[in-house]
Amino acid sequence: MLKIILQNRTPIFPFNEPARDLRLQNKPLWLLQRDLLAACTHQELEVAAGPAGYALPEVRDACLVYEDNLFFDDAYLQAFIGEARKVPWASRAAFSNRDPAFREHVLPLSTSFTPSADHTLANLWYYPSGTRPDTGRDVRPLVIDLQAREIGYYHIPAYMARPCGDLVYQVPLRSLMAIDSWVHVFLADIVFGLFARGARFEEGLKRSPLANLRLLGKAMLEGRQVLESSGVVHVGKNCSIDPTAVIHGPTTIGDNVTVGAGAVIENCILGSSVNISQGCQVMLSVIGDGTFLPFRAGTFMSTVMDNSMIAQNSCLQMCVVGRSTFIGAGTTFTDYNLLPVPIHARAGSRGELQPSNRPVLGGCVGHNCRLGAGLVIYPGRVVESDVVLVPSSERRVIDHDVSYAESDHHRLPIGDLHKRLYPPVG
Numbered sequence: 001m002l003k004i005i006l007q008n009r010t011p012i013f014p015f016n017e018p019a020r021d022l023r024l025q026n027k028p029l030w031l032l033q034r035d036l037l038a039a040c041t042h043q044e045l046e047v048a049a050g051p052a053g054y055a056l057p058e059v060r061d062a063c064l065v066y067e068d069n070l071f072f073d074d075a076y077l078q079a080f081i082g083e084a085r086k087v088p089w090a091s092r093a094a095f096s097n098r099d100p101a102f103r104e105h106v107l108p109l110s111t112s113f114t115p116s117a118d119h120t121l122a123n124l125w126y127y128p129s130g131t132r133p134d135t136g137r138d139v140r141p142l143v144i145d146l147q148a149r150e151i152g153y154y155h156i157p158a159y160m161a162r163p164c165g166d167l168v169y170q171v172p173l174r175s176l177m178a179i180d181s182w183v184h185v186f187l188a189d190i191v192f193g194l195f196a197r198g199a200r201f202e203e204g205l206k207r208s209p210l211a212n213l214r215l216l217g218k219a220m221l222e223g224r225q226v227l228e229s230s231g232v233v234h235v236g237k238n239c240s241i242d243p244t245a246v247i248h249g250p251t252t253i254g255d256n257v258t259v260g261a262g263a264v265i266e267n268c269i270l271g272s273s274v275n276i277s278q279g280c281q282v283m284l285s286v287i288g289d290g291t292f293l294p295f296r297a298g299t300f301m302s303t304v305m306d307n308s309m310i311a312q313n314s315c316l317q318m319c320v321v322g323r324s325t326f327i328g329a330g331t332t333f334t335d336y337n338l339l340p341v342p343i344h345a346r347a348g349s350r351g352e353l354q355p356s357n358r359p360v361l362g363g364c365v366g367h368n369c370r371l372g373a374g375l376v377i378y379p380g381r382v383v384e385s386d387v388v389l390v391p392s393s394e395r396r397v398i399d400h401d402v403s404y405a406e407s408d409h410h411r412l413p414i415g416d417l418h419k420r421l422y423p424p425v426g
Helices: 029-037 074-084 100-106 133-138 182-207 209-222
Strands: 002-007 043-048 063-067 070-072 090-096 114-116 119-127 139-143 148-152 168-172 176-178 233-235 246-248 251-253 264-266 281-283 298-300 315-317 344-347 352-355
Touching: 029 070, 029 074, 070 119, 070 182, 074 090, 074 119, 074 139, 090 100, 100 148, 100 168, 100 176, 100 182, 119 139, 119 176, 148 182, 168 182, 176 182, 182 209, 182 344, 246 251, 251 264
Parallel strands: 002 043, 002 063, 090 139, 233 251, 246 264, 264 281, 281 298, 298 315
Antiparallel strands: 063 119, 070 176, 090 119, 114 119, 148 168, 344 352
16 A cells, blocks of 8 residues: 655644654654554655645555644554444545543644544545545545543642542553644653553453463563563663662563662653663653663653753653753753643744643753752753853752753853754744
8 A cells, every 4th residue: 555645844843844854753754654564555745835735646546644743543544444434435534523532632733634623633634546636526424433542640639639630541541643743752751652652551451361370470480570561561682770770560661671679660662772780760761762860760650852961850741852952960941830821831833822721731842951959840840952051149949941042051152062953833
């Protein structure tokens, strides 16, 4: 089958690059899409947007058409293609407006969807007999249930929960969303990624008693607890893991990884050449290739892209950190407003502030940033790519978004040593 890729070049603030180049599940989005589609597609075409939108080439065979800012998993892909092949007309992916995962997580901050009656259309199509000019008139929406499961994720005192209610995620067993904001990177990696992987793992154990016995037998053979066994913790080649480290699955560890004494890793994806030093706490996080976490650094429900460093005693909660970025020692990203004020986040090509629909949310740091030690970043704040923040009595608490123009390196005599690598498109 042929796949036609529609190029969406809208930059995602604060990274200043298209969604296809951002890392999700520790892969560039374009590569994640290619790997998922490798089993059912054998050719590809890329189509750039023109003044009047996308002009699809005319093909005669079955094809899959999608915009390259879409995140999807294999479960959704198989369900969509399977249902689309049962009907003779062309199908377009759609969400039910009543689907809790779509309503709570996918729709807020999104700009790529098309509303239509009681459902919403996504930029994913299946054409059973090609894209001849007459096929565009008979495209019908195909609603795939995301099979959401309500899962709690945070515990706070009851008097703090009153303004926002229960802190739960609607975790889908099938994932599809457009990456239109940095918050969608967080949701795709954590809620639609790690949480969904854990939910599918539990569903698989419920449906298959044999899988339960196989997992239990492997744990007994290895002399480990079930969640520490190789059935749920997959370790790559040439790794050095201290025997006092605690690693609970489902967890995936790449090649050439070092994990120090007393480190705790729980339900994570660690890329290759990652160094987790002693005493670190890494929970429900995606850590990119070449990342270094010195002693006692902590990440909770966060994404750290490749070749970054989170220095000692830093604390990241529900955050997204771009590639080649340094977070100084003792820096804390807060994630909850002490007063019941909604958290807003940036979305769209110009980074407009919009309600995030998240009562608990950390911050975002772009690519090639340098943040000094001891900073405190308020919930939902972002730091644009290539920014340098030097802690001082005036710059200790980050209570607003920081653009490149506000970077501290501009006022330093040696500021030209820090080169801008990610300017805004245009």
